[in-house]
Amino acid sequence: MxxxxxxxxxxxxxxxxxxxxxxxxxxxxxxxxxxxxxxxxxxxxxxxxxxxxxxxxxxxxxxxxxxxxxxxxxxxxxxxxxxxxxxxxxxxxxxxxxxxxxxxxxxxxxxxxxxxxxxxxxxxxxxxxPSKEELLAQVLRGMQWPLVGMANVLAGPLRNMVNVLEAVRKEKEAQA
Known part of the structure; x- marks a missing residue:
């Protein structure tokens, strides 16, 4: 050949x-x-x-x-x-x-x-x-948002309690 x-x-x-x-x-x-x-x-x-x-x-x-x-x-x-x-x-x-x-x-x-x-x-x-990296970022962002939302919901009552305590403190200072 x-x-x-x-x-x-x-x-x-x-x-x-x-x-x-x-x-x-x-x-x-x-x-x-x-x-x-x-x-x-x-x-x-x-x-x-x-x-x-x-x-x-x-x-x-x-x-x-x-x-x-x-x-x-x-x-x-x-x-x-x-x-x-x-x-x-x-x-x-x-x-x-x-x-x-x-x-x-x-x-x-x-x-x-x-x-x-x-x-x-x-x-x-x-x-x-979108590229593979962009798709992965979108998936991770989609997975992260429910967790962030849940953390905010769970932190809400604690935040409200802190605000109430702060208002009580200010009121007592004003009375004193």
């Missing part, structure tokens, strides 16, 4: 593994981005532990078929780069949507979320979701 074919088979294997191990993979058309913009995008994605790879469509189609994602082929036209996230399913969609808003040259095509092929609209909806 020649070296070129071996290299292509190795690339297909790597793409297949990335598609299997990623919770989210967002497909983009990067045509029109200059080097500075592409570098900035890669840095922003790297900050949230997302890998951004320019891939050959034919090799990606073979890898997609290997993992049962044949519907992905519709998004594999023209220059293609894919953002892979193995941790946070929302992170690549958020970063890419924000970047695409500021840089019209970047086009989001579609992607894969937890093993399902999704459209551009679904990627945009995913980008609008």
């Amino acid at each position: 020649n070296k070129q074919r071996m290299a292509k088979e190795q690339s297909v294997q790597e793409i297949t593994e990335r598609l299997q191990s990623s919770v989210t993979a967002v497909i983009t058309d990067y045509r029109g981005l200059n080097v500075a913009q592409a570098t900035k995008l890669r840095n922003e994605l790297r900050e949230v532990n997302v890998e951004y790879k320019v891939l050959k469509n034919t090799l990606t189609k073979i890898a997609a078929q290997n993992v049962g994602l044949e519907d992905l082929n519709q998004y594999l036209e023209g220059p293609t780069a894919i953002a892979f996230s193995t941790e946070d399913p929302v992170a690549p969609a958020k970063v890419l949507a924000k970047f695409a808003k500021d840089n019209k040259a970047l086009e989001i095509k579609g992607g894969v979320v937890e093993g399902k092929v999704v459209s551009l609209e679904q990627i945009k909806a995913l980008a609008d979701l």
Whole structure:
């Protein structure tokens, strides 16, 4: 087997593994981005532990078929780069949507979320979701408020008693 074919088979294997191990993979058309913009995008994605790879469509189609994602082929036209996230399913969609808003040259095509092929609209909806940290903060805040309310209710009679005692003290001082 020649070296070129071996290299292509190795690339297909790597793409297949990335598609299997990623919770989210967002497909983009990067045509029109200059080097500075592409570098900035890669840095922003790297900050949230997302890998951004320019891939050959034919090799990606073979890898997609290997993992049962044949519907992905519709998004594999023209220059293609894919953002892979193995941790946070929302992170690549958020970063890419924000970047695409500021840089019209970047086009989001579609992607894969937890093993399902999704459209551009679904990627945009995913980008609008709060991040994992924001959701956890909302849950903790929701759990904390009933406790704070209960503490205030329980402290109310004690506070009222202190106010009554203070009024009695002031009244006795005024009489003396």
